[in-house]
Amino acid sequence: MTYLDHAATTPVLPEVLAAMTEQLGRVGNASSLHASGRAARRTAEQARERLAAALGARPSEVLFTGGGTESDNLAVKGISWARREADPQRRRIVTSPIEHHAVLDSVEWLAKHDGAEVTWLPVEPTGRVTPEALRAALGDGSDVALVSVMWANNEIGTVSDLAALAAVAHEVGVPLHTDAVQAVGQVPVDFAASGVDALTLTGHKLGGPMGAGALLLRRDAACMPLLHGGGQERDVRSGTLDVAAIVGLAVAADVAVAGREDRAARLAGLRDRLVAGVVAQVPDAQLNGAPLDDELAGGPGRLPGNAHLSFPGAEGDALLMLLDAREVECSTGSACSAGVARPSHVLLGVGADPDRARSSLRFSLGSTSTEADVDAVLDVIAPVVERARRAGMSRA
Amino acid sequence: MRVLAAMSGGVDSAVAAALAVEAGHDVTGVHLALSPDRQTLRSGARGCCSVEDAHDARRVADELGIPFYVWDLAERFAADVVEDFVAEYAAGRTPNPCLRCNEKIKFSAVLDRARALGFDAVVTGHHARLADGELRRSVDAGKDQSYVLAVLTAEQLAGAVFPLGSMTKERVRELAAERGFAVATKADSHDICFIPDGDTRGFLARKLGEQPGPLVDAATGATVGEHSGTYGFTVGQRRGLGVSVGDQRPRYVLGIEPATRTVTIGTADLAGVREVRTGAPTWTGPAPSLPLRAAVQLRAHAAAVPCSVEASPEGLVIALDQVQRGVAPGQSAVLYAPDAERGDLVLGQGAVLRAG
Ligand SMILES: Cc1ncc(COP(=O)(O)O)c(C=O)c1O
Numbered sequence: 001m002t003y004l005d006h007a008a009t010t011p012v013l014p015e016v017l018a019a020m021t022e023q024l025g026r027v028g029n030a031s032s033l034h035a036s037g038r039a040a041r042r043t044a045e046q047a048r049e050r051l052a053a054a055l056g057a058r059p060s061e062v063l064f065t066g067g068g069t070e071s072d073n074l075a076v077k078g079i080s081w082a083r084r085e086a087d088p089q090r091r092r093i094v095t096s097p098i099e100h101h102a103v104l105d106s107v108e109w110l111a112k113h114d115g116a117e118v119t120w121l122p123v124e125p126t127g128r129v130t131p132e133a134l135r136a137a138l139g140d141g142s143d144v145a146l147v148s149v150m151w152a153n154n155e156i157g158t159v160s161d162l163a164a165l166a167a168v169a170h171e172v173g174v175p176l177h178t179d180a181v182q183a184v185g186q187v188p189v190d191f192a193a194s195g196v197d198a199l200t201l202t203g204h205k206l207g208g209p210m211g212a213g214a215l216l217l218r219r220d221a222a223c224m225p226l227l228h229g230g231g232q233e234r235d236v237r238s239g240t241l242d243v244a245a246i247v248g249l250a251v252a253a254d255v256a257v258a259g260r261e262d263r264a265a266r267l268a269g270l271r272d273r274l275v276a277g278v279v280a281q282v283p284d285a286q287l288n289g290a291p292l293d294d295e296l297a298g299g300p301g302r303l304p305g306n307a308h309l310s311f312p313g314a315e316g317d318a319l320l321m322l323l324d325a326r327e328v329e330c331s332t333g334s335a336c337s338a339g340v341a342r343p344s345h346v347l348l349g350v351g352a353d354p355d356r357a358r359s360s361l362r363f364s365l366g367s368t369s370t371e372a373d374v375d376a377v378l379d380v381i382a383p384v385v386e387r388a389r390r391a392g393m394s395r396a
Numbered sequence: 397m398r399v400l401a402a403m404s405g406g407v408d409s410a411v412a413a414a415l416a417v418e419a420g421h422d423v424t425g426v427h428l429a430l431s432p433d434r435q436t437l438r439s440g441a442r443g444c445c446s447v448e449d450a451h452d453a454r455r456v457a458d459e460l461g462i463p464f465y466v467w468d469l470a471e472r473f474a475a476d477v478v479e480d481f482v483a484e485y486a487a488g489r490t491p492n493p494c495l496r497c498n499e500k501i502k503f504s505a506v507l508d509r510a511r512a513l514g515f516d517a518v519v520t521g522h523h524a525r526l527a528d529g530e531l532r533r534s535v536d537a538g539k540d541q542s543y544v545l546a547v548l549t550a551e552q553l554a555g556a557v558f559p560l561g562s563m564t565k566e567r568v569r570e571l572a573a574e575r576g577f578a579v580a581t582k583a584d585s586h587d588i589c590f591i592p593d594g595d596t597r598g599f600l601a602r603k604l605g606e607q608p609g610p611l612v613d614a615a616t617g618a619t620v621g622e623h624s625g626t627y628g629f630t631v632g633q634r635r636g637l638g639v640s641v642g643d644q645r646p647r648y649v650l651g652i653e654p655a656t657r658t659v660t661i662g663t664a665d666l667a668g669v670r671e672v673r674t675g676a677p678t679w680t681g682p683a684p685s686l687p688l689r690a691a692v693q694l695r696a697h698a699a700a701v702p703c704s705v706e707a708s709p710e711g712l713v714i715a716l717d718q719v720q721r722g723v724a725p726g727q728s729a730v731l732y733a734p735d736a737e738r739g740d741l742v743l744g745q746g747a748v749l750r751a752g
Contacts, residue, residue: 325463387512391509391512
């Protein structure tokens with residue numbers, strides 16, 4: 001089996017499995033006052049400190065959540081509500097059309113049910129949001145509740161310069177949230193240095209568990225809770241702490257960040273060979289997103305493990321199925337709950353025509369990827385594309 | 397064989413897929429998303445029926461350990477089945493959308509794509525027997541679906557597998573239960589999947605608008621009532637005419653003329669027909685030589701009647717041994733060679749043009 005879908009989820013690291021298994025064997029609610037509770041709390045707080053250290057945050061800025069989706073919802077809704085409560089004028093949310101659905105649908109929900117207005121930021125054809133575009137969209141900022149721009153795109157892998165964007169937002173006193181789910185462990189992410197006010201991350205893209213994530217939230221950023229209850233996480237997020245999951249998340253983040261530089265270099269090498277090999281066999285294949293060697297101020301301009309390609313005349317779905325039948329696992333980029341393929345909103349958002357959007361595949365590499373995985377793709381890609389082209393773009 | 401199992405989310409296609417796996421085929425499951433309402437497909441993850449059906453199909457595929465995909469055929473289905481359905485009613489005919497779906501979607505769009513992708517055949521849960529290229533009625537006479545498959549050509553049938561033809565529906569449910577499928581007790585689906593509330597007249601009224609016209613009694617030529625659209629009627633229909641003529645004898649729809657929006661009705665003695673004319677026929681195998689003795693079925697769930705079949709310039713002339721009522725233009729006249737032992741053999745079909 002050739003697993004090249006690490007952006008969907010990546011294998012749990014052995015260190016994480018060991019740490020979680022150990023913790024799962026222990027009793028104790030971190031809110032309890034007795035010895036078992038104190039032990040659980042101590043473990044959770046050590047994890048909080050470890051996670052904070054890995055990401056340049058203070059421990060008090062870490063809010064544990066149930067994953068990336070919850071963190072995005074909490075930031076977008078909670079910060080917007082708090083900002084609007086302080087000043088009812090602030091009804092506008094500034095975001096990009098290529099955000100993950102956890103952000104997009106939250107924003108659209110606020111627009112539909114809660115009187116928010118949305119300003120869609122233009123994105124460059126590579127998928128990057130520029131400081132100039134953000135400055136133009138903000139105006140004097142007085143009516144803006146929040147800016148949300150993802151650090152790295154989950155489909156095409158394009159990285160934006162969040163430090164520059166945060167600086168622009170702060171020029172007019174507007175807070176900025178970023179979904180860094182795909183960025184953490186792949187490109188340098190330092191919460192304090194970036195200046196962003198809120199940052200989403202999730203465990204299962206790092207080698208940690210599913211259903212465990214965090215929102216890094218500056219102490220001075222007001223945020224209303226979505227989940228009311230025991231107030232465990234700074235009164236912004238309630239629910240008994242899942243200590244084992246938190247431990248897993250912290251270990252994963254620490255290991256992923258510590259090994260980032262070596263891994264990124266290795267994955268970029270594999271990825272470059274994959275793309276070159278595919279294009280050599282399918283000369284009209286098109287790379288989507290930023291160039292492979294793209295650079296930003298703080299690091300690579302494209303996720304090192306991301307290869308996102310369009311194959312004109314072939315349907316992404318057909319390619320996926322044919323590769324799956326040959327034991328190569330990848331993605332069309334946009335997982336949809338109903339399973340019905342739609343042209344990716346990300347590709348449409350960067351200006352690709354719908355046919356190109358529907359003919360794309362994402363290969364995403366991660367910690368366990370090897371040269372053999374690249375070879376496996378290169379062994380089958382030409383006949384697979386040829387066959388998919390014979391089936392055509394007929395909408396089935 | 398490498399086969400593609402079309403999985404609707406119902407019990408029949410679930411068992412058909414399971415039997416294909418157990419027969420040793422390399423099976424891939426596919427659910428056809430046919431709903432024209434794209435919004436329900438996506439956001440409907442929170443409760444729309446078609447998404448629930450896709451989920452049921454996926455559950456079975458996962459239990460069988462086979463790959464599963466959803467193919468979006470909404471556009472093709474809207475154009476080839478739904479629009480055709482509306483246009484046929486607008487033209488005064490009575491279409492059969494399941495037949496059209498088999499002809500244009502399942503054994504055309506899907507089969508073509510499957511073949512292009514390297515599959516040998518499409519497996520479905522239809523109740524009909526198919527062996528050696530011969531299409532026959534199901535063992536379960538009450539569930540037999542050969543009528544809506546009769547439009548398939550030999551070329552299409554060569555790419556079809558119907559594993560359920562030699563068992564009853566009851567047995568299908570047993571097999572589903574034995575395999576632990578949650579769909580074992582799922583209710584049978586509606587006849588017309590794109591009209592979930594069953595209100596065909598209301599559906600057509602939304603598509604075609606109010607088109608009031610006269611109901612005319614054939615015997616007297618008198619207008620005996622009003623209707624809101626000829627599309628609300630089918631030749632042979634008795635119920636729901638909304639008129640009562642003086643003598644209180646039941647009236648049947650005899651004819652529909654959309655140009656003048658006239659629906660003609662008459663008594664039973666006028667409703668009978670002895671001869672049916674069809675357009676160009678399709679055959680499930682080599683075209684038989686005509687004239688021919690056969691049995692003809694004139695709508696879904698009707699009994700077949702013995703007949704003689706001859707060629708005509710437009711297609712076929714079918715002389716019925718017994719008078720029939722309710723022969724509606726647009727329906728298929730399906731020809732069978734009766735065979736009590738192996739199941740009546742489907743010869744082919746032609747669309748009814750007129751009857752008299
Ligand atoms: C960019 C991005 N944001 C949010 C999420 C959602 O995270 P989670 O799966 O933890 O809810 C994902 C992945 O699914 C993602 O790629």
